[in-house]
Amino acid sequence: MAAKKAPEPKPAECSVCKGTGEVSRTVKVGRKRRTVGRQTGFCLNCLGSGEAPN
Ligand SMILES: [Zn+2]
Numbered sequence: 001m002a003a004k005k006a007p008e009p010k011p012a013e014c015s016v017c018k019g020t021g022e023v024s025r026t027v028k029v030g031r032k033r034r035t036v037g038r039q040t041g042f043c044l045n046c047l048g049s050g051e052a053p054n
Pocket of ligand 1: 014016017018019020021043044045046047048050
């Protein structure tokens with residue numbers, strides 16, 4: 001009787017970017033820190049991998 005293969009464990013999703021590896025952030029410029037728009041940047045929590053760091 002062959003042992004059933006366990007499914008590959010999925011890596012935990014990063015809670016910050018929800019596994020996308022990207023987060024949107026507001027872009028601010030100048031001394032007044034005026035918000036000029038939004039930009040997508042890579043997630044600093046998982047460093048863009050989308051997987052929760054250990
Ligand atoms: Zn992340």
